[in-house]
Amino acid sequence: MRSALHTYHYWTGLLLSVFILAHLGNHLVALWSVSAHLATMAALRVVYRNPVVETGLLLAVAGQVFTGLRLYWHSRSQPQRPLAGRIQIFSGLYLAFFLLVHTGAVLTGRAWFGLDTNLYFAAAGINTFPFSLFFIPYYFLGVTAVFLHIASLHYQKGTRLWGEASARRQALSIGGAGVVVALLILFAMTNRLQGLPIPARYLQTLGK
Numbered sequence: 001m002r003s004a005l006h007t008y009h010y011w012t013g014l015l016l017s018v019f020i021l022a023h024l025g026n027h028l029v030a031l032w033s034v035s036a037h038l039a040t041m042a043a044l045r046v047v048y049r050n051p052v053v054e055t056g057l058l059l060a061v062a063g064q065v066f067t068g069l070r071l072y073w074h075s076r077s078q079p080q081r082p083l084a085g086r087i088q089i090f091s092g093l094y095l096a097f098f099l100l101v102h103t104g105a106v107l108t109g110r111a112w113f114g115l116d117t118n119l120y121f122a123a124a125g126i127n128t129f130p131f132s133l134f135f136i137p138y139y140f141l142g143v144t145a146v147f148l149h150i151a152s153l154h155y156q157k158g159t160r161l162w163g164e165a166s167a168r169r170q171a172l173s174i175g176g177a178g179v180v181v182a183l184l185i186l187f188a189m190t191n192r193l194q195g196l197p198i199p200a201r202y203l204q205t206l207g208k
């Protein structure tokens, strides 16, 4: 029987997935142009910056991290898991770190620095050496971890439904899509690898 912890983790994860889908889609729009990305973000903010929706989203982030870490803690006493189970755990642990740091940074950027936390807020670290050494892998892993977490779950559940070979193919496609999406977002955020000019007020967050 599923524990209350599993059920809560499942539902907060589902809620977060809706936001993440829209959020990553929003970042992919930057492949067309920064202005198209900013216009899409303005439209999406009408929904996710609504005080009720944003409170729900932030509670889902906190709930997802808390329940995920509790599930990890309980699983430590269980026997060594197969590869898919280990990928689920490691991607989940990275997501817990990423969600806390990323959401905390966005809220701090808004409340402390008084910034409009748009594309330039994230792009500042990605496009400024030596900060890029941290922020490029940080965002790459953040996006791929979402897909790997879903892929490993899909594989474990799908094996019973479609057989091992088919579930593995589907899981590899999901993981592969994550790598492609992460690379495309970074390609867009670096102005197609040519470097994105960052307004001075965003560089202040890096102490510049």
Ligand code: HEM
Pocket (backbone or CB within 6 Å): 020, 023, 027, 041, 045, 048, 054, 057, 058, 061, 095, 098, 099, 102, 103, 106, 116, 117, 118, 119, 121, 122, 139, 140, 142, 143, 146, 185, 186
């Ligand atoms: C390269 C990938 C990503 C970039 C560049 C990025 C950038 C941003 C930016 C600029 C914001 C502020 C949005 C706003 O002010 O309207 C934001 C918010 C947020 N992001 Fe990301 N993000 C990325 C990936 C992710 C992923 C993978 C997750 C989840 C695992 C995530 C979760 C969130 C959350 C929860 C917020 C807070 C929303 C709010 O209440 O304002 N992001 N992100």
